[in-house]
Amino acid sequence: MKLFSSVHDVQDIKQLVASALALKASPYAHSDLGKNKTLGLVFMNPSLRTRLSTQKAALNLGMNVMVMNMDKEGWALETQDGVIMNGTTVEHIREAAAVMGEYCDILGLRSFPKLQNRDEDYNEEFFNKFVKFCGVPVVSLESATRHPLQSLADLVTITETWKPIPNPSQREGSSKSLNLAEGETPLPLGEAGRGLPKVVLAWAPHIKPLPQAVPNSFAEWMCKAQAEGMLDFTIAQPEGFELEESFTPGAKISHNLDEAIADADYVYVKNWSSYKEYGKLLDFPEGWMMNNKKLSLTNNAKVMHCLPVRRDLELASEILDGPNSLVIHEAGNRLWAAQAVLKAMLEEL
Numbered sequence: 001m002k003l004f005s006s007v008h009d010v011q012d013i014k015q016l017v018a019s020a021l022a023l024k025a026s027p028y029a030h031s032d033l034g035k036n037k038t039l040g041l042v043f044m045n046p047s048l049r050t051r052l053s054t055q056k057a058a059l060n061l062g063m064n065v066m067v068m069n070m071d072k073e074g075w076a077l078e079t080q081d082g083v084i085m086n087g088t089t090v091e092h093i094r095e096a097a098a099v100m101g102e103y104c105d106i107l108g109l110r111s112f113p114k115l116q117n118r119d120e121d122y123n124e125e126f127f128n129k130f131v132k133f134c135g136v137p138v139v140s141l142e143s144a145t146r147h148p149l150q151s152l153a154d155l156v157t158i159t160e161t162w163k164p165i166p167n168p169s170q171r172e173g174s175s176k177s178l179n180l181a182e183g184e185t186p187l188p189l190g191e192a193g194r195g196l197p198k199v200v201l202a203w204a205p206h207i208k209p210l211p212q213a214v215p216n217s218f219a220e221w222m223c224k225a226q227a228e229g230m231l232d233f234t235i236a237q238p239e240g241f242e243l244e245e246s247f248t249p250g251a252k253i254s255h256n257l258d259e260a261i262a263d264a265d266y267v268y269v270k271n272w273s274s275y276k277e278y279g280k281l282l283d284f285p286e287g288w289m290m291n292n293k294k295l296s297l298t299n300n301a302k303v304m305h306c307l308p309v310r311r312d313l314e315l316a317s318e319i320l321d322g323p324n325s326l327v328i329h330e331a332g333n334r335l336w337a338a339q340a341v342l343k344a345m346l347e348e349l
């Protein structure tokens with residue numbers, strides 16, 4: 001793998017999930033693969049999980065790691081071509097990225113959207129220029145429109161925790177959610193007793209306009225997983241918060257949270273701002289925060305969130321502190337997702 005920027009860069013998602021789980025079982029099985037290779041992690045924005053999990057993943061593979069907090073410690077970067085740099089920017093991305101490529105065998109980049117110009121963000125102008133000028137393989141650490149390491153960790157977490165259902169006939173309505181014909185068994189052949197998990201991406205309230213990167217990416221990965229027969233995927237959001245539709249092929253879309261989460265096995269909670277009214281903080285209706293009352297509508301669903309999460313604004317503390325929360329487990333799996341991706345890149349260096 002030369003680029004990991006979206007699910008489209010992955011040939012076989014099942015194989016990548018299996019690789020992450022194999023690395024979880026044997027973290028040091030490939031500890032010589034990255035010997036004398038250097039990973040550079042470049043941050044234009046803050047991070048806790050991505051920074052630490054990717055660094056640890058590289059160390060487990062025997063790599064050296066350098067971290068550059070470009071936003072705080074680097075020169076102010078110019079990204080536009082054809083400008084006379086007589087203002088505040090000191091160094092052009094053409095030189096900065098190329099120089100980092102001289103020191104590193106693989107680079108990671110975190111570059112959030114500015115949420116000012118939708119075309120600029122959705123064209124991934126900054127990320128793509130970095131890839132073009134650095135000249136080495138690049139892994140996205142969350143770009144303007146996607147967060148693929150997070151989504152891979154999320155798919156790993158769902159795959160790992162999904163428990164067989166002993167008696168699917170107890171789950172009224174599940175056959176409907178799987179789009180099965182009447183009388184058709186909801187169990188994939190050869191996997192007796194096991195149905196597909198119903199996964200719901202559920203919009204949550206926030207006080208700021210946040211990027212669509214996490215939900216776009218989660219949706220893209222879940223739609224691919226759904227197409228491969230791994231799960232059943234629904235998105236719930238208030239009117240006006242629809243994601244750009246190229247990220248959601250085949251997803252069921254609902255504007256009613258209670259209906260969408262009925263019988264859900266996983267609820268993935270996340271705020272995002274409007275794609276249509278780009279960068280604006282829109283009014284939203286009451287009743288979109290997941291709490292124990294809402295959880296009671298689900299099939300005792302596991303609740304996920306990429307973190308950081310604002311307690312009792314986006315997601316109720318009673319869920320985060322309760323037995324249904326998967327958020328720490330999910331964050332732990334960021335390590336194995338990153339290690340699987342770095343391993344695939346190292347194998348092709």
Ligand SMILES: NCCC[C@H](NC(=O)CCC(=O)O)C(=O)O
Nearest residue numbers: 142210211213214306307308310
């Ligand atoms: N990397 C994980 C998510 C990052 C970002 N969250 C944030 O910016 C939270 C900011 C706040 O809560 O003030 C997002 O939603 O895309």
Ligand SMILES: NC(=O)OP(=O)(O)O
Nearest residue numbers: 047048049050306307
């Ligand atoms: N989930 C996630 O990417 O967390 P950080 O922003 O802390 O890296």
